[in-house]
Amino acid sequence: MATPNGSTHLFSSQEIPGRKLSWIDEKDQQITPGMKFEEAGRLWIESRVLVVGGKRARGYIRKNTELTYRNELAGLNLFFAETRMCDIRLDHFTKYQRLRIAGAEPFIRRRRPHEEPGPCPVKAQQVNQELGLLVRILKKARIWTDEQAHLYEPLIEEIPEIQRALRPEEQRHWLNVARSSPRWNVVHWYSILAFDTCMSTNEIRALRLCDINLQQRMITVPVEGAKNAHRHRLIPIASEDAMWALECLMHRAQQMGSYQPQHYLFPLKMSHTVFPDRPMTVAGLKKPWYEARQASKLTWFRQYDCRHTAITRLAEAGVPIPTIMKRAGHISPKMTDHYTHISDQTQVDSVRMAQRYNGGLGIQGQSGFAYSQPPTRYAPPPPQPPAAVDPAALIGQMLRTLQEQCGVTAEQLRDALIVQTSQPSPAPAAPSNVIGFRPR
DSSP states (O other): OBOTTSOBOSOOGGGSTTOOOOHHHHHHHTOOTTSBHHHHHHHHHHHHEEEETTEEEEESSOHHHHHHHHHHHHHHHHHHTTSBGGGOOHHHHHHHHHHHHHTOTTOEEOSSTTSOOEEOOOOHHHHHHHHHHHHHHHHHTTOOOHHHHHHOOOOOOOOOOOOOOOOHHHHHHHHHHHTSSGGGHHHHHHHHHHHHHOOOHHHHHTOBGGGEETTTTEEEOOTTTOSSGGGOOEEEOOOHHHHHHHHHHHHHHHHHTOOSTTSBSSEEEETTEEEEEEEOOTTTTHHHHHHHHHHHTOTTOOSTHHHHHHHHHHHHTTOOHHHHHHHHOOOOHHHHHHHHHHHHHHHHHHHHHHHHHTTSSSOTTTTSOOOSSOOOOOOOOOOOOOOOOOHHHHHHHHHHHHHHHTOOOHHHHHHHHHHHHHSOOOOOOOOTTSTTOOOO
16 A cells, blocks of 8 residues: 555555554554654654644653653654654664764753753663664554564663762751752752652652642642652651741742642743743753752752652661651662661661660669670680590400400400410402502
8 A cells, every 4th residue: 555655554454354444543654664753753752642722632651751752752863853764774773872872973962051062971771762762663664573673782771779868967068058048949948848758850840739738737749740650649748847848839839820729839930931830840940959069069969869868868767668668659679678778777876876875785784784895705715635544544444344344354355365466367368450460
């Protein structure tokens, strides 16, 4: 079946008995081998999202997943935008991996507005995700073969490490710096809220005013910002500092125009225009956060690191791991093991502090003693040399044993020894199995 651009489908709806071509099938079949990749990627996203009246009504993927796919398509379009789908080969995959991992052309851009364009390398995981999306689009165009799937080799991904957390003194320093300037007030309030609730960046951005109940001291993590089903949860507000930070953030949102229950706690602001019914973007606090980070000398600290810092503080305080998991949402087994190790080490340190406070291994007043120094370890005595043996005493003991157990007297034993020693010993027989043996 020929298409307007000259390509041919592998099959049509008439070739499949008992099946009618639906609206979704028509959109899927618009992705053809002769189409440019930029257009194919746009149509693929539209096939996963139902748009009614120019707005997203429903879809087969969540909004966060759609945003991830669009970001991955942006990277792919830098390399494959003008390439036809049928011209994409496996050597393009290898070249894309090499250039993307190094950040070379065409992946040159500005990291910040005031900086010059430069290389923007990415990790192997992101490269594999982008090429995985490319494979899915090629499958929609029906030009991805089993042979290509067998020959394609993704990059080896590094095992992700546990995100770094602030130490207690660093956390206090960060909060002191954030509240030192009115320009960073929102960073100060955001940090206090994240340190208390263990919420992630997307969860805080997705908070609406109706999700906050100050009377019951409760926050509902919305489904929109939850990463998975385990992250949709209720979080009780534990500290007065978090209550104060929430009140300050709600007052800020009200000044920006968010006063309805469906309005966001962090509304979107673009070109001096505020949209209360739209959430702040990921880069909404980028500028004040960057300034506070430079002033505090904690240049590595990101917004998402607040979540890991909060969970670490709970583990160090000895909070049970199930309670931490319930407050923070779903945690992978690796993260659970990491926080369990922190909690166990905290228990060991607490016991050692109690022992030092009580005087060491003994408790003064109960056992009646206390070690001023660690007790010396028990050492076994040195081995003694063997004592000299008296032959006469040894023979006498043997004779008494023979007389008691066997009824043999000393005279009988003497006569038997005389007879045994007077007979000549037999000569040894010649070994017949030794090669080359010659008797004399």
